Amino acid sequence: MQKINPLLDQASNDLKKSSSNSPTEVGQSSSAITSAADRVAEPDQDYVNNRELDHVDAVNQIFAEFEFAYHNQFHKAFAEVEALAIAKKYWLSNLERYSPRQIVAAAKHVIQSQDYLPSIAAFIRACEAGTDLFGLPSVRQAYVEACSAPSPKREFNWSHEAVYYAGRAAGWYFLANEREAAAFPVFEYHYEQLCRRVISGEELTIEAPEALSDKVERKLDKKEVKAKLAKLKKDLNL
Incomplete structure (x- = not known):
């Protein structure tokens, strides 16, 4: 001023x-x-x-x-x-x-x-x-989206990254199992904090899930399991 x-x-x-x-x-x-x-x-x-x-x-x-x-x-x-x-x-x-x-x-x-x-x-x-103005859904829309999004959460097509982070901060298990009267205020608090950050210019990104290993693991049969155990005992002098 x-x-x-x-x-x-x-x-x-x-x-x-x-x-x-x-x-x-x-x-x-x-x-x-x-x-x-x-x-x-x-x-x-x-x-x-x-x-x-x-x-x-x-x-x-x-x-x-x-x-x-x-x-x-x-x-x-x-x-x-x-x-x-x-x-x-x-x-x-x-x-x-x-x-x-x-x-x-x-x-x-x-x-x-x-x-x-x-x-x-x-x-x-x-x-x-x-x-x-910033592509953020209302808190009610965000809450419904967070509660209904399937797992894995990171791979869901979120309307905005702030919804994902608000849900994660509130706790996915908490949102899925608590009554709305208890869960909504918690989610609302985290979502409003994130909205302020977005409006202030912060860009939120959801971390990509870990890539699958190029090496394909297979289950060992009983004979291979016994051989590995025998080798382990030998290495440990058991």
Whole structure:
């Protein structure tokens, strides 16, 4: 939050300079306003590329995408530099409980599904559907899948790797034999932890089962068993 506060002061100074040096008449192109808005809250590109996306970066990115996707609506809603900076600060304060990756994914989903610039309420609803944005089934669907998946578990075609790891963490025997009232909360806890990791950017992979040996083992007959036992006794001086 502290990173965006100075932007309001910068926006105010830019607005004062532009109004005193090169006033914009009514009906004039908004290019001057747009160029100033581009300077507001836009981090240096090298700075962004060299570190993980944080909440301020995420808000800057989604506003840039909104401007491109909803060009006329965007410039009508944020015609003034100060309005854009204040809107970013307001959105940031409402989106801090979601991960930056979840915010960016929600923006892409909204842009692909809505014709109009979203309100903060509509955008929060998109963030709340966060698991869907990353291919994660609901906790109920995941629980049913984990309980009904056949063995060997690692070879099952899971809807998402998080379901497998949540089931393994809860315990396959536990899920198969305990009542849902006892098993579901345990599974839910592990699954939600894994969902947070996935939404934060972690990739889960299920370890491949061990390959079969090239050497084919066969059962020894009685004569061979006796011969091996005799050799073993001889080697051990029995």
